[in-house]
Amino acid sequence: MNGQANGNEKAPAVQVSNLARDQSGAYVPSRALELIPEIVPILHTFLSGDMKEADEQLKNGDPRGETLYYSLGRCVIESLKAFMSFEHADLRDAIEISKHCGAVSQAHRRHVTSMASRISGFISRSTSGTAWIKGMNDVERHAELCYQEHLLIKAVLGILYSGDWFQFIKEALHLRSANIAYRTMNEFLREADVAADGYDNLIDQHFRSGVMFGVAMNSLILSLLPHRVLALAQLFGYEGNRTESLKLLYAIGGWTKDSDEPMVGNRRRV
Template sequence: TRARALEDVPGIKYALRLFLMSHMVESEEFCRARDPARERLYFASGYGLIQCVKALMSYEDEDLLAAIGHTRHGIAIAQQHRKKAASLTSRLAGFVVGGPMSGITWVRSMTPVERHAELIYAETLFEKALLGIVYSGDWLAFIKEALNLRATFSTYRLLYKYLSTMDAEASARGEGPEDASIDADFRSGVLLGAGMSNILLSLMPGR
């Protein structure tokens, strides 16, 4: 069930560890055995990540197309687990007056699974954009994927701001430099994504 999605984190960690140890076939078989239909949040996204890395290693068109398909599926699964957006009226009001559904408050209102889904959505969106650019190999493809990259960077920036705010509040309460209620997997994913975004933005040509 969606509420138990985070229980798959240890399993996908094991699969990725197998992959990084060059046991690629075993890693894929483990993912398929645990989630044959690829309907679970972390196995769908993790399997997509494995296919993404494989495609970028081979640069074969067939592998790139397959990986794009897997990352699209991962995006769809993440979308199912994300918090439903507020109405257009509520969002516009939030932008204007900083209402309850704006920015960090919006992230606060999420469940842990929804926050993880938001993170995974950004990750899989980035993977798809990268694969799309590599597959087409031209600036036109980069422009087409620019909106996906922008959405990814914006999500990472928001999640990092949420993380920083929660840590600052925990520190102010005398509960340590980090908010203990935020799990290490979410924290590391946000920090990695935010750092990656900053590096990529710094490499882009100026206007």
């Protein structure tokens, strides 16, 4: 999941969330980020090793599977289960949950309103560059982040589940698409910080840390691949830099050489 966590406290039992809902109890997508304070203690539970409890809390908090970060949380946990077991059924179930997460994220994303805009955006890249990200509201940016994370997870699951070359190439292209999107979001952060003379306070920490974590992990994993595999990955436009990846991961948690403890949420950029 995206965002920051610090501590091992166990989250209390979660019932159906009343946040981000109107008076009738209907979920309001434009208020999706109100749920982040509920998700953070569940993330703490997950990071403390109680995956089963965290999964139950995610199911109980959003039984309809309609909210952004509850859906992503379930996607992450089910995918980890599949990666650990490598059972065909677990991989299949995780793929289905990741598809659902993608549909939820898609419903929250910024949409091009007309066919003319789609064609224009394709030619000018106005619907894929940093200007496109800048024009989003906070919920749409988080939705974009969640969508790309689901795309990465689903692609890896698809490669493991199928095992054939056609599926490998198809999912490799999805991985490339997500990788480019992460880089674009990271470039948006850099541009925003430069425009703000060092650090843009208007960009929330959960989005910032999610983007930096995604960029860093993509690059770090690629840097650890055997040379022959990395050469193949580079054909799809992937690049891995271990040093820069570790710098980004340090920055997310506020780690410095001068302290044994991280300063989560600090404003130091690399």
